[in-house]
Amino acid sequence: MDQTSLLYFPPTAPPMRDSARNLVYSINGVPVNNPLAFDQYRYDALTRTLVCNVQVLYNVGRWELQINSGYSSIDTRESTTIPATAQNPLFAPADLRYLARTNLKGGEGSIKLSWRWGGERMNFSATGGLDWYIQHDRIEAPGDTVGTAQLESLSGSTVADYRDLGSFFSGGASFDQRFFMNVTGRWDKSSRMARDDGGFYSGGAGLSYVFFRPKATDPDKTHVLTMGRLHVSCGITGSDAVQNYAHYTGWSTFSGALPAQLAGAFYPTSPSNVSLTWERIVKSSVGLTLGFINDQLNMDLVYYRQRASDLPVPYTLPATTGFSTGYRTWPAVIMNTGYELSIQKQAKAWNFFQWMSRLSLSFPRNKLQSYPNIENSYYATTRIVGEPREAVRLYHYIGVDPQTGLFAFEDYDGDGKITEKDRQFIGKPMVKMFSAWTNAFHTGKWRLEMTLEGVVQTGIDYQRDIYNVSPPGSLGPGLFNNETVKVLDHWRKPGDKARYQQFTSLPTTEAAQRIPLFTSSSGILENASFLRLRTLTLSYEIPTAFFHKLNLKMGGQFYIQGQNLLTLTPYADVDPALQSGMVCPLVKSYGVGVKLNFNSI
C-alpha cells in the first residue's frame, strides 16, 4: 500500500503507540488515523498460470501451411485481512476480510498458408490466412466488506468477453538484393463494435532501396560507408480499443434494500454507444539507414506521420440522455509526427576491451488538427485546435505582487479584473524529447552496463499544486496536517519578494479568491526535464574451469545491480516523471545476485 500521502501527517504528532505497544487511535479524545495500522494488514495472493501453445507446420515444396494455437489462463485469488486492532475502536470494529478472484482466460490461433519462389535475381513470397483471438475475463469481488463469518461469500461478478477475427494477406518481392517491397492487407471484425459493423480493412505498402553497398570482391578492405538504405512506407491501421460491451446497455441490480415486492428488479447503468466505430490511423514514414566502418556503427533516422481520426472517447452526456458519460467517436483529427534517431555502436573486437553503445532519441509532436464545430462542443473551453492535445488554457501568472502580497496574473483584456476572459495563456505540459542511452563495457570476465534516460518536458509543479489539496494557512485549528517547508517563502509585509502569496484562513478574502486562479495558471507549470541513471550493472563471469573442477556442465555469473541511482533535474518536487506528491516516487534499489546456466556448455 502506498504510504506517500502520509507526507501530510503532522510532524509533531504524539507517539503512535501507547505504553503497552498498542496503536493509539485518539489523542485527548480527538480520533486520529494511525498510519502504523497498515502494518497489521495482511495480504495474500495465489496466482495460477497455465500457458500452452501448439504449432504445426507442413512444408511441401514452395508451400508452407502453418497452424498455431494457444491457450492461457491466469487465476488469481486475493485476500486482504484488516484485523480489528488495525481499526479505530470508536467504531467497534470486527476483523474484516476482502476477497477477490480474477480469472483471465484467452485463446488465440492462426492458420497461415505461404508460398515463396526465388531465383538468381528475384524473390517472391505470398502469405494469406486467418487469425482469431478470444478472451473471457471474470472478476469477482465482494460488494461490501465481509465479516470473518462469511469468508467465502463472494458477490458481484464482472464478466468481459472479447473476440476478434482477422484475415490477412501479404506479398513481398525483392530484386537484386537492392529493391525490397511488400504489400499487406487485413480485415478485422471485433466484438467491441456493433453487430452490423462490417469490420475494418487495413493495409499498407513498403519499399526499400539499398543505394550503397561495397562490392564483395575485396572483403579485407575497410570502408568508411558500408551500407546505405532508404525506406518509405505508408498504410492504414484500425484500433478497437474501446470498452467491451460498449455497444450494449449495461445493467445492474439495486444496491439498497429493495421492497420485497420488487425483489430482483434491475436498471440500466450505461448507455449503448451506437456510434462507436474503429479508430483509423493513417501512417507514413521515411527512413534512412547508414552503416559505417564495416557496420560497426549504425545509424537509423526515421520521420513518421500518423493521422488519427474517428477516436473513441468518453463524453459527458447531457442529463436528457439519462446517463452521465458515454463513448462516442470524436469528430476530430489528431496528427502525430516526430523524428526518431538511433545510433548503435557494435562491440569492437579488441581482445581485452569491448564497448557497445546505443543511443536513441525521439522528438514526438502532436496537434489537434481539426475539430469541426468545436465551439459548440463540450470541449469548447478545454481543447484548442492547432495546438497539442495536452495544451490547456491558463491564466498567465506573473508572480507575487510585493505590494499587495497576492498572486498576480496578466490582465489580457485590461478591464482591471481577472476573469475567464483572461485565460489566454496556452500551457503545454508535455514531453518534447525522450532519450535512452545504453552503454556496455566488457573486459575479460568483467562487464559493466548502464542505461541513462533523458526527458525534456514541461510538467506540473506539485509543490505549487498543493494549493489544490490544502492551501497553506487555510486549515482550521484542531485539524492535523503538514505542509511543505517551501511555503514558508510566503509574503508577509509590503515589499517582500516571495514565492507564495500571503496566507489566508478565510474562504472569502481576496487572497483565497486568487487560489483557484493560481491553480489554473501558468504558475503551476515547471520544467520537469530530467536525466536519470536508470540501471547500472556490474557482472563477473565465473570461469568455466571452476565448474569443471566440480565436474559440472554449467556456466554462471555474479552481478551487482542498482536502479534509479541518480537523477539530475531542475524539478523541485518528489519525482519529475510522476509529478505527484501522493504517489511513491521511483525507488532507488540495489541488488546482488548469481545467475547460473545449466547445461550451457
Added chain:
Amino acid sequence: MNTIRRYISLGSVACIGLCMILVTGCKKLVSIPDREERLVPTNGFANDGQAMDAVNGILARCMQTNASFMNGAFSIFPGMSADELQPTANNDVLVQFADNRLTSDNTRISIMYNTAYNLVAQINIVLENLNSGKVTRATRDRLMGECIFFRAFINLQLTCLFGDVPLVTITNVDVIAAMSRTGIDSIYRQVIDDLRTADSLLPASYIVMQKDLVARTHPDKWVAHALLSRIYLYEGHWVEAERMATDVLESSELGLASSPDSVFLNDSREILWQLIPFDDGVVGEADYFLPKSTGAMPAYIIRPTLMNAFEPGDRRKAAWTGLSGGMPYPRKYKALMTDKKRECNVVMRLAEQILIRAEARAEEGDLPGAIADVDVLRSRAGLPALQAGLSSQAVLEAVWNERRIELMCEWGHRWMDLKRTGRAASTLGSLKPAWRLTDALYPLPAGELKKDTNLVQNTGY
C-alpha cells in the same frame, strides 16, 4: 506435372477450408456469448420474468431517493413555489422556491431534471428490450402499456415544471444529446398518444397480487384513463375530461375512502396508483414533512393563507395537518419509522377524478352535476353541501377551492392549478414581492445548457 497437380489440390483444399471457416465461423466467433452475469442478453429480455424485473426496476428507481422526482419532490418544491409551504431552515436552495426567485444553479432543480430523464431513458430502454426480446405476447403488451404510461406521466410532470422540454422517446444517446426543446403542444400530443396506447394495452383490472402484498402498484387501464382526464382538463377539453373521469368513477374496483384518515393507507380503494417506498418504508413526503421528534420545528410549515382556507369543521384539517413547535405542517402521510409498510406514495387517487369531473361540468354549464361532485368530497370532510343556485363562476371557484384543500401539499397540484387557471399572478403576486410572470416556469439547470448547446434557457433566467 504430378507435383504441380498436388500443389494445386492442396492449395484448393486449403482455400475451401478457409472459406468454410470464414463463412460459418465468422459470425459466431465474433458474437459474444450472452452470459447470466450480464443480466440482459444483448438482443433483449430473455423471458417474461426478466422483463417484469426490468419494469419493477422503473418502480424501484422512482422511489430510490426521497424527493428526487417521484417520491415527494412535487409535494415539496412546487408546494413552496405556490402558496402552500415555507421552509423553516435558512437554506437558500429552498428559500429560492418559496420566494419565487430560482436561479439556474439551484441543486434541487438539477436533481429533479436529472432524475426525470434517468427514468425516461430507463423506460425507453426497457421498451426497446421488450420489443426485441423473447417475451410472451400478453406479458409484453401489459408491460409495454405500463412503460408507455410511465413515460407519459413523467413527461407531463416535466412540462408542469419547465414548460418546453426535450421530448425523448428514443434511446440513441448521440441524437438525444443534441436535442432542442419540444413545444408544449407537441409534448401534450405525445402524452395523449402514449396514454391512448397504454389504455389499449393495459388490462381493465389490477394484476392479481399475492394477498400479503401491496396492490395497485402497477397501473391498469383506469389509471391511464385518469391521467387522460387530467390532461384533457389542462387542455380545456371539458367533454373528454368528463367522459374519462366518469369511466374511472364508474369502475367497480375503485371507491372513496370513508374518512380522510384512511385515504393514504395502502389498502385504500381510493388509490389509483401507488409506489412502494424503499428501505424502512417511509415515503418521501413523510420523511420531509413530519417532525423528527415531538415538538420539533417542522422543516416545512404550511402558510397561514392555506391554514385559513379550511372551513370551520373540515375534518381534513385535523386529519391532514399537524402542529409541532407551534407550527402547522402537512401530515397526509403519518408513518415515520413506526407503523411502516402501511403507507405508500399515492401518485393518483380517485378524489382528483371527482374534482376533474366537477370542474369540467362547471365549465360545460352543468352546475347541479358539478355541485353534486363537490358535495361528495365535502360530505366526507364533514362539511355541509354547497348551496344550490350558485352562479357558474361561484361553482367554478368552489371547485378550485375544493381542489386547494383536498389536494393540498400533494404532487404540486396547487402550483399547476394556479398556473393553468391564470390565477398565479394575482395569488402569488400579492403574497411574494419577488414574483414575476416568468417565475411560472423553472429554469433549466445551467450545466445542461453547456452540455447540449441546442437547449435555450427559459426567459427570466
